[in-house]
Amino acid sequence: MKIAVIGGTRGLGKWIATFLSRKGLDIVVTGRNEVTGESVSKKLGVEYIQDNIKAASIADIVIISVPIDATPDTIREIGPVMKEGSLIMDVTSVKKEPSEIMQEYAAKGVEVLPCHPMFGPRIRTLDGQVIVLTPIKTGEWYDKVFQFLESENARIIVTTPDIHDRMMSIVQGLTHFAYISIARTIEKLDIDIKESRKFASPIYNLMLDTIARITAQNPYLVYSIQTKNIYIKETHETFLNTFTELKDLIATENQEEFVSSMSSAAKHLDDLESALGRSDKAISVLTEEVSTLKKQMGREVGLRHIYSGKVHIGILDKLTPDFLTLTKNKTSTRLKLSNVEVLNNEELLQWKLDNYTKKSYDISGTFPKGCNPDIIANTVNSLQDVVDAKVIDTYQGNQIAQGNVSVTIRYSIINENASIAVEKLLMGFGSQIR
Amino acid sequence: MKIAVIGGTRGLGKWIATFLSRKGLDIVVTGRNEVTGESVSKKLGVEYIQDNIKAASIADIVIISVPIDATPDTIREIGPVMKEGSLIMDVTSVKKEPSEIMQEYAAKGVEVLPCHPMFGPRIRTLDGQVIVLTPIKTGEWYDKVFQFLESENARIIVTTPDIHDRMMSIVQGLTHFAYISIARTIEKLDIDIKESRKFASPIYNLMLDTIARITAQNPYLVYSIQTKNIYIKETHETFLNTFTELKDLIATENQEEFVSSMSSAAKHLDDLESALGRSDKAISVLTEEVSTLKKQMGREVGLRHIYSGKVHIGILDKLTPDFLTLTKNKTSTRLKLSNVEVLNNEELLQWKLDNYTKKSYDISGTFPKGCNPDIIANTVNSLQDVVDAKVIDTYQGNQIAQGNVSVTIRYSIINENASIAVEKLLMGFGSQIR
Numbered sequence: 001m002k003i004a005v006i007g008g009t010r011g012l013g014k015w016i017a018t019f020l021s022r023k024g025l026d027i028v029v030t031g032r033n034e035v036t037g038e039s040v041s042k043k044l045g046v047e048y049i050q051d052n053i054k055a056a057s058i059a060d061i062v063i064i065s066v067p068i069d070a071t072p073d074t075i076r077e078i079g080p081v082m083k084e085g086s087l088i089m090d091v092t093s094v095k096k097e098p099s100e101i102m103q104e105y106a107a108k109g110v111e112v113l114p115c116h117p118m119f120g121p122r123i124r125t126l127d128g129q130v131i132v133l134t135p136i137k138t139g140e141w142y143d144k145v146f147q148f149l150e151s152e153n154a155r156i157i158v159t160t161p162d163i164h165d166r167m168m169s170i171v172q173g174l175t176h177f178a179y180i181s182i183a184r185t186i187e188k189l190d191i192d193i194k195e196s197r198k199f200a201s202p203i204y205n206l207m208l209d210t211i212a213r214i215t216a217q218n219p220y221l222v223y224s225i226q227t228k229n230i231y232i233k234e235t236h237e238t239f240l241n242t243f244t245e246l247k248d249l250i251a252t253e254n255q256e257e258f259v260s261s262m263s264s265a266a267k268h269l270d271d272l273e274s275a276l277g278r279s280d281k282a283i284s285v286l287t288e289e290v291s292t293l294k295k296q297m298g299r300e301v302g303l304r305h306i307y308s309g310k311v312h313i314g315i316l317d318k319l320t321p322d323f324l325t326l327t328k329n330k331t332s333t334r335l336k337l338s339n340v341e342v343l344n345n346e347e348l349l350q351w352k353l354d355n356y357t358k359k360s361y362d363i364s365g366t367f368p369k370g371c372n373p374d375i376i377a378n379t380v381n382s383l384q385d386v387v388d389a390k391v392i393d394t395y396q397g398n399q400i401a402q403g404n405v406s407v408t409i410r411y412s413i414i415n416e417n418a419s420i421a422v423e424k425l426l427m428g429f430g431s432q433i434r
Numbered sequence: 435m436k437i438a439v440i441g442g443t444r445g446l447g448k449w450i451a452t453f454l455s456r457k458g459l460d461i462v463v464t465g466r467n468e469v470t471g472e473s474v475s476k477k478l479g480v481e482y483i484q485d486n487i488k489a490a491s492i493a494d495i496v497i498i499s500v501p502i503d504a505t506p507d508t509i510r511e512i513g514p515v516m517k518e519g520s521l522i523m524d525v526t527s528v529k530k531e532p533s534e535i536m537q538e539y540a541a542k543g544v545e546v547l548p549c550h551p552m553f554g555p556r557i558r559t560l561d562g563q564v565i566v567l568t569p570i571k572t573g574e575w576y577d578k579v580f581q582f583l584e585s586e587n588a589r590i591i592v593t594t595p596d597i598h599d600r601m602m603s604i605v606q607g608l609t610h611f612a613y614i615s616i617a618r619t620i621e622k623l624d625i626d627i628k629e630s631r632k633f634a635s636p637i638y639n640l641m642l643d644t645i646a647r648i649t650a651q652n653p654y655l656v657y658s659i660q661t662k663n664i665y666i667k668e669t670h671e672t673f674l675n676t677f678t679e680l681k682d683l684i685a686t687e688n689q690e691e692f693v694s695s696m697s698s699a700a701k702h703l704d705d706l707e708s709a710l711g712r713s714d715k716a717i718s719v720l721t722e723e724v725s726t727l728k729k730q731m732g733r734e735v736g737l738r739h740i741y742s743g744k745v746h747i748g749i750l751d752k753l754t755p756d757f758l759t760l761t762k763n764k765t766s767t768r769l770k771l772s773n774v775e776v777l778n779n780e781e782l783l784q785w786k787l788d789n790y791t792k793k794s795y796d797i798s799g800t801f802p803k804g805c806n807p808d809i810i811a812n813t814v815n816s817l818q819d820v821v822d823a824k825v826i827d828t829y830q831g832n833q834i835a836q837g838n839v840s841v842t843i844r845y846s847i848i849n850e851n852a853s854i855a856v857e858k859l860l861m862g863f864g865s866q867i868r
Contacts, residue, residue: 118633118634118635119635130632130633130634130635132633157632157633164633166625167625167629167630167633168633170620170623170625170630171630171633171634171635171638174616174619174620175616175638175641175642175645177677177680177681178612178615178616178677179641180680180696180699181612181673181676181677181680182608182609182612182673183699183700183702183703184676184680184695184696184698184699185608185669185672185673185676186604186608186699186702186703187698187699187702188672188676189604189668189669189672191600191601191604193702193703193704194704194705195601196601196604196605197704198564198591199552199564199566199591199598199601199602199605200552200564200605201552201553201564203644203647203648204605204609205712206644206712206713206716207609207613207644208609208703208709209708209709209710209712209713209716210637210640210641210644210713211609211703212700212703212704212706212709212710212713213637213709213710213713214637215696215699215700215703216700216703216706216709216710219692219693219696219697220689220693222696223684223689223692223693223696226684226692227684227687227689232684233685234623235619235623236677236681236684237681238619238622238623239615239616239619239677240674240677240678240681242615242618242619242622243611243612243615243670243673243674243677244674246611246614246615246618247611247670247671247674250657250660250661250666250670251667253661255654255657255661258653258657258660259653259654259657261618262614262618262649262653262656263653264618264621265614265617265618265620265621265649266617266646266649266650268617268620268621268627269617269620269627269642269645269646269649269650270627270628270631270646271628272646272650273770273772273773274643274756274770274772274773275642275643275646275647275650275772276643276646276647276650276772277740277770277772277773278639278640278643278772279640279643279644279646279647280740281719281723281740281772281775282640282643282716282717282719283716284740284775285715285716285719289715306711306714306715306718322708336707336708336711338707338708338709338711338712338715339707339708339711341715341718344778345779366802367863367864368800368802368863368864368865368866369864370861370864370866371861371862371863371864372858372861372862374862375858375859375861375862375863376862376863378862379813379859379862379863382816405864424806424809425809425813427804427805427806427809428805428806428808428809428810428812428813429801429805429809429810429813429863429864429865430801430802430803430804430805430839430863431802431863432802432804
């Protein structure tokens with residue numbers, strides 16, 4: 001089975017090609033720029049064909065991942081040349097128009113499955129990610145794709161192109177557009193954001209962070225979504241009227257109407273208690289992190305960079321509101337607090353296990369007869385940086401004093417000092433190390 | 435020194451009265467409703483006087499905590515009767531108008547200190563809370579108040595009434611107003627929020643939670659802030675023009691202008707990298723919590739209710755996206771996930787120590803001579819639910835077999851089963867329990 005990813009040399013298309021090729025599938029990617037194409041082909045170990053038509057005509061599944069603007073023409077170009085019994089999918093953020101064009105232009109016997117992955121190319125697995133499918137009619141390919149996504153633990157939403165676009169006119173259309181407008185207003189009023197943060201509650205700071213996040217998106221993608229979703233026009237107009245209405249209620253000091261409008265809007269939103277709970281937690285995570293770190297000053301701390309995934313381990317010896325410094329082997333690393341997350345003890349141990357060289361040792365010691373060697377091994381295992389401790393031998397005989405037994409334990413360590421602790425433990429219980 | 439809290443029987447005023455009276459200060463509260471007043475007086479152990487003028491005339495500090503609308507008249511009423519050398523403060527969300535009226539109406543020799551605490555009456559301490567002071571001129575009282583707030587670890591911002599109001603026109607004026615307008619638009623378009631959440635990315639869900647949170651505020655307070663802050667009119671108008679401009683760029687398909695406006699707004703916002711980092715963390719806290727809990731199914735879990743602070747401990751035996759069930763002594767408790775936070779091991783132990791009855795036990799066992807009793811005690815202490823283990827006696831003599839020593843350890847447990855584990859540990863190392 002061959003899968004052609006049209007536009008598979010960049011962005012989400014490249015992510016899809018990478019992901020599927022790692023699953024062992026036979027992938028061909030297309031893309032206008034030959035140099036990029038050859039480089040991606042080499043890096044991912046997938047085939048590269050510059051010509052969309054050629055790639056589409058030999059594939060069993062064609063996934064179109066080109067900018068929204070280019071999607072209709074790309075479908076018109078490749079739909080007619082596709083093999084009978086093959087599948088055509090798109091991954092654009094609007095579903096109505098591409099669905100209609102795919103149905104119109106796909107060759108006879110080609111199954112159509114419009115699709116909208118609700119994530120960007122930064123994710124690592126599909127686990128928990130939302131993917132919207134808007135099948136025109138469900139067929140064999142639909143079942144296969146569904147099962148594949150299910151086995152990857154994705155959250156699959158099946159709906160119609162119409163409902164999808166209507167929901168997106170709020171999800172992406174209204175909120176994003178309003179946030180961008182807020183950012184633009186702040187710019188026009190020439191407010192110093194950094195200064196305003198000092199005045200602000202944690203919820204305001206989180207709001208600002210969210211506004212910054214949305215405004216920093218790819219503006220061309222935002223533009224495409226705003227122009228291509230047919231429901232967005234109504235949404236914009238309703239918002240504009242609503243804002244004007246509320247503004248006028250304030251200007252004319254109509255308290256009664258304002259209060260009633262605001263209360264009514266609040267009631268329409270779902271489960272307020274949960275919303276408060278979740279946002280409280282989101283706010284507190286940042287302040288709690290700082291207090292966790294304060295307690296660990298001068299001690300070993302593990303931090304994971306939230307984007308690169310890189311883990312830094314060292315003694316925490318400096319902490320300011322924005323930065324911290326870890327020191328290891330006399331080298332200090334300064335890290336931005338907002339870019340790292342603190343590993344808990346379990347995560348730190350797991351990371352050490354995965355990354356440090358484990359060294360295996362055997363230790364033999366005498367204990368009174370009637371001892372339980374497994375309990376001794378478990379106790380060794382509970383020491384810091386010691387793993388995999390188990391009894392490999394017990395021995396009674398001439399070389400061992402009367403009433404005693406020799407127990408040999410094999411254990412691994414991920415830190416040189418841990419061996420000393422093992423010896424100290426056994427000797428502490430009166431064992432003679434042999 | 436007597437402190438009068440005008441409007442101290444409700445809301446933030448009541449919180450201030452409670453907080454200061456716990457610090458041992460002599461408080462008198464006023465409030466129109468006599469029944470409420472007497473009840474608060476009894477509950478907090480503070481004096482209640484119905485008459486503002488009477489209370490203000492005997493106080494060394496007067497703190498005005500009445501609704502914004504009522505603030506000017508209240509100042510005009512009580513300012514003239516205040517003692518020479520006393521202090522007048524207000525705690526309203528706008529600063530320009532109250533500052534001016536306080537200066538005009540306060541009796542001769544009264545110091546004026548306008549103030550805006552950026553928190554509501556749900557907080558427990560001032561630690562880390564933002565308080566804005568806009569002193570007209572700094573005097574003795576200012577120094578005292580500043581030192582007090584500093585000793586409570588509050589974050590104090592000193593600025594002018596004008597700068598305060600201008601910042602607040604963004605912090606509270608623009609963002610809150612836009613969020614309320616979004617909620618009202620969603621209501622008008624009759625979008626099913628619960629349904630839309632299914633389609634959505636975690637950032638959208640966090641946005642919705644924030645919108646719900648802001649919209650659920652006291653609408654009368656929002657109304658007052660919007661009408662009383664003189665800068666808000668300009669902010670509303672600038673936003674309205676900006677939204678209209680951006681909307682028109684979309685309607686006329688002016689990609690170039692839209693992209694340039696959005697990029698320019700993004701650049702004006704501060705440090706994007708930190709904003710992304712912080713919001714990523716805020717988003718991930720909710721999903722991470724679920725995966726932490728999944729790993730603990732069938733095991734003991736401690737959960738703290740985020741509002742009441744109540745801790746629930748039990749075996750986690752059910753987990754759905756919204757709810758979880760803990761079972762203890764055959765009683766099951768169903769909790770809403772958004773309302774609880776998971777305690778880590780240290781927090782759980784600390785809670786048990788603070789709340790369970792500790793029982794103290796002594797255990798004596800024989801060990802080979804040359805053992806280190808302190809290491810044995812430390813090992814006992816590392817067992818789950820065991821604390822305070824220490825050596826209280828060592829003994830060699832007739833009753834102890836040749837070459838052995840008897841060690842007595844005193845330890846405390848916070849869980850009945852822990853004693854069995856102590857005995858098992860010592861016997862596991864071959865000790866004979868005496």
